[in-house]
Amino acid sequence: MIRKYLIKELLNKGKFLIDKEVLVEGWIRSFRYSIFITLNDGSTIRNLQIVLSKKLDKIIKKITIGSSIRVIGIVKKSIGIKQYIELQSSDITIYESVDPKILQKSILQPKKHSLEKLREQAHLRFRTNIFSCIMRIRHHIAFCIHKYFHEHDFFYIHTPIITTSNCEGTGKMFQITTMDLKNSKNYTKDFFKCQTYLSVSGQLEAETASLGLGKVYTFGPVFRAENSNTSRHLSEFWMIEPEIAFYHLEENINLAENFLKFIVRYIIDNSIEDLIFLNQCLEKWNQKKKNFLLEKLELILKFPFKQISYTEAIKILDQEEKKKKIKFFHPIIWGMDLQSEHEQYLVDKYFKIPVIIFDYPCRVKAFYMRMNNDGKTVRAMDILFPEIGEIVGGSQREERYDILLQRMKDTNIDINKLWWYLDTRRFGSVPHSGFGLGFDRLVQFITGMNNIRDVIPFPRTPNNAEF
Incomplete structure (x- = not known):
């Protein structure tokens, strides 16, 4: 035979x-x-x-x-x-x-086709060299994520895609309904007897699982209805969200850095042919130097990530602007949410390695993040990568019932909808932490693609849901 x-x-x-x-x-x-x-x-x-x-x-x-x-x-x-x-x-x-x-x-x-042209025929682009490379790398990244968590004793859980609450408390969500909303908005007649949406995160549900299983993670699709028509945003994308009981912020930071380095090392070891091909393509398109993609990935492995507080970051940015090295479009004021221009300056120009920023002002972060003793900042952390900016956002969660309750009231979170989340702080609450990693943005960084629409099979963006 x-x-x-x-x-x-x-x-x-x-x-x-x-x-x-x-x-x-x-x-x-x-x-x-x-x-x-x-x-x-x-x-x-x-x-x-x-x-x-x-x-x-x-x-x-x-x-x-x-x-x-x-x-x-x-x-x-x-x-x-x-x-x-x-x-x-x-x-x-x-x-x-x-x-x-x-x-x-x-x-x-x-013959040569633009990436925009490939997107117009997304059902055929799997057959092209460039997109097949990206899809194989995407597979290996997904596989090694599960491999890492399995080897570190995490349990994989599936959190709801249909939800009644907004994890962050801000931003627009996609509503789902079986009703004709033009004629009625009496949601007691709807399929679930209430207003429901596509989830923006599985974090809150994952937290409840971690408070019984210790170490868990989710890996699934999430949805955001903001009209963000940029090269870094999708309306439907994939998130990895580990949650760990008995973890403080420092342990959470170490986990996230170790996790990212594991992924990059795995891809270099297992996808080198595809990386080399992509590097050659990007050299031609963007006039990049030889092996720049591999050098960028090796940089992630070469040095420990730089850790600075939000206050230190603001001070550096303010000093750099006063030295007239840079003029930022958004003014540097303590308490502001750092913009992409600030994040990329710190990573690409100032430190030139990945940066971890922690202890953000509470006003720019979500209600569930643990309040620091100063009453102004929370135990939050973001990891910034070269070229792409924020790739991980996480925090130590607020485990104290009274403080969490007050934070929910201060930020106008509907306690009636999240009674169950608040309730977990009354049954043996413990310090716990977690983070979210945007999977598609990670694929974008590793492959060097300029547009996130080119690293997912069928991108969903404002005004586009074809295929």
Whole structure:
């Protein structure tokens, strides 16, 4: 029986399979001189060269770029310098040919296409080199996230996508309903008998789980209805949110840094071919220096992240502006929420390594963050990465019932909806911490892509929900 191989497996084992008969399947990337077929099945960025047998001349007219085929042939050492092995075909079955007229209008046509054009045909862009690279890396990032938490004794839990509350207490949410809202807003007649939304975070529910299981994490889709039409925002995206009982802020910071470095190390070790290809593409597009993508990732591993308080960050930014090294659009005032320009200056210009900022003013952070003794700041932390800014946001949670209750009142949180969250502080409450990591933004950083729409299969953004 002839063994079927993925192209990745065949290329990796090529020298051991010389003169062996094998079976491969895939899509035709190119067809040259009526004899050489370039085949790819998505398992690797590398292609397999198929040499067409003369006895198969009858099918030449049916062979077009994009066509799906099944090939049986003998593995041979290639005389060409671009590949170590090639497949001398003895039998080819064409599953489906592509009409050349249709091909001309698609992104599968072998010429340069813009990333915007690829998005217009998102159902086909998995077949392109650039997007298949990104998707393989995205897979490996997701896999190693689960691997890290499993090896560190976390339990994976599924939190609700349908919710009645807004975790942060701010921002717009997508409402879900079975009612005709033009005629009635009596939500007691709705499916859930109340107003419901798509969740912006699974954190609050994850906290309740951590107070029984110790260490938990969520990894799922979340939704925000803000009209943020930027290269860093999506309306539907994925979040990783660990929650840990008996953890203080310092332990939370150490966990987040260790976690991020584990992911970057794993991707360098397991996705190097795709990283190299992306680096070559980005060199051409953005005039970047050779190996800049790998150097950027190695920088994450090379040094401990710089830790500074919010107050220290404000002082540095204020001094830099007074020295006329930079003029910020948003004025530097203690108590303000740091903007992207401030975050990126600290990371890219001042420290030039990842930065962790902690102890933010309570007025710019959520109600559930633990109040410091000064009564002005909370035990919050953000991790800022080069080029992309904030990639992690977390805090030690407020475990004291009376203080949490007051914070909810001060920030106009509906206690009637979150009675259960408040109630957890009455049943053996303990210090606990957690953070949120934007998965898509992490993929964007690792792949070096300028637009977050290019790192998720079917981006959902304002005015766009196609496919």
